[in-house]
Amino acid sequence: MPLAAHVVRHAAERPRHPALRGPSGEVSYGELAAMIQRDHGHHPGDLVPLSLPDPVHLLATALAADLAGATPLICDPTWSAERRAAVLSGIPATLTNSGGGWACFTSGSTGRPRAVLRSAESWSGSFRHLDALTGIGPDDVVLVPGSPVSSLYCFAAVHTLAAGATAVVPGRWPGGDLAAYLRDATVAHLVPHQLPAVLEHDNRLRVAVVGGAALRDRPPGLHVVAYYGATELSFVAVDADGTGLRPFPEVEVEVRDGELWVRSPWLAHGYLAGAEGPMRRDARGWTTVGDLAEPYRPGGRLRLRGRGDGAIQTGGATVVPEDVEAVLRRVPGVGDVVVLGSPHPELGSVVTAVVEGPASRAALEAVARGGLDPVQRPRRWYSAEALPRTPTGKPARALIAEILDQLKRL
Template structure:
């Protein structure tokens, strides 16, 4: 069932309840339901319905949510992008997808009867990009139930209900934040969507009213123990929590639900109480051994998986004939009933100080440096930035030459902060550098990886 139908049901039951609040204003459930229905009729009258990809680039997050749910109600597939992209950038990122309907401003209201369309289970209902605007995003498509059928499980694990106020302090182009906002509305809660991480004074005001927050690990310390905060739960997705963070949150009365997943996989494993990651409901996990390594590749089978990449774009998602899927992440050996210990991310995308850096873009520049046989770029944990860009170079070029090339060929966020050298990079069966394995060895302090000075 489209999430818009949930919004319409909540509007009938609690019409004056606040549904969504953003920098441009707020809407009750009755107002949001009316806006979604009117916008869906507008789309259908323009011939935008089942089978159409709707590229959405609205700056106002409340208007963006309304447009997303209107496209879904009309039977189209909403694709959220970065509102700062110009049309040339949109043309680049949607080229593999084919023709799309572009929406760059709030959808108008069209009067008429209720939109009634019987959704099909096989309908592609959601699409999102796998990385932010610093790299070459891939558009991932999934069926409606791969998100919506997991909503009750998240509600139960985090204790989220219709009386909650859910703070979603990040851009909705990120699937982590888009999922959080849509889940809140499906649940009947209030979604607070500032569209970005709030400034200090604004954050304090948000925390005074919110009961639940969705965020990434390096932002958790920013909300723990804040004076006047009404938070009782934090849903944290992404990298592992820093040591002591959960304990500090607990002392402040904040329950932390941490999870591991990927845009292509959705939820994989969840840590409810600090005892480690265990399969999210409905998920089967295998860690398949890698020859010559103490780590293995994480494979998943579940109802929450995406269908793949729009336009058959290349990406890390792989399937076997038994329905198991991987994005190349690596973990320590695992057996059912044990804790899953993830050691590296397969897609390699680095979140650093609010920017998303795609390693391949950095590697392409650094490979041109004389003396570089090959290079792998990964993210290394950082207490305030989340991660810093780290280059592991095969060969022995001077660090000064590497840094000079980075200054002239890369944006500031893309430039490595840490440099390492290695005699030979480990490789996959296809001969490509094994990025996740390199990241795991670096984290383990492998003596074969030396710091460049």
């Protein structure tokens, strides 16, 4: 069933109920259904690249393509014409053997993003589980404070509409306008570094759905549902009570030689145009994107250790950046931190930390000595007022590595 069918159903039941609220205004379910049921010229099997700057119009147009049996491909509206042409080169205009679906780009900060194709069912089938975990329903107002080009935020907006709730879609992190967007919100979809900013404002939130395994604190009085996933894998594990990540419903996990493998109904089909990427499958349907995890026992907690391709090789030892980052985030004044390897003529790489916030090097080194093995401790320290981030709000590691020499040394 097309995802857009949920909107049509809600429009018949509650046509005046607000569906989408964005910078250009608000549309009701009746208005949204009328928008997506117009003839947009889409046909089954079409791949429809979309890069509209207004998030309300973007989502409406994507749902129209979905309703027609086409596959919307959500592009970044900030791309220049040249960048868009380069990213879309080689991607076909039609998809053979396609029953419709959705496609989003991975959030790479440099290089050419990869388009990930999935079926509509790989999203819609998980809706009931997220509903049970969060209690999201028709009377909720859900803040989705990021660009729909990110699969995290695109999923959040579509799930909100499937639930018959109101999606508040600023199209980006709203910054100084956050309080206004939060005014009526009862639910927010966030990444970990956004949660403290949200809590600084008066709000009516009862649930925060947080994508990312690096959540440190759970504020009292707010139900936090933290989860781990990937564009290629969708939901993998969830922590709804603060006791740690456990497999999301209908998801199987295995850890093979330190690498996490997943089998579930929520997996994407793969990359468009034969693009190469970290997604790999075996003959039994198990899939990985190279994330690392500690040994796992069925029914137990899943402990992640970061991405295998981000590991730092230094003097013959392997350092996982996320292990170091988790310790350094405890330092007072640290908003966020990225750990990466920078070249060294003898060691290959040395552990390097880029810190967001006013923490002192003395405080950072004191915590590093107390919580890290000698090989894990950063040898080079940089500071940044604000870390560059991808459209999902995650630190743009590749870009940070490129601009390292432009940052202030601690």
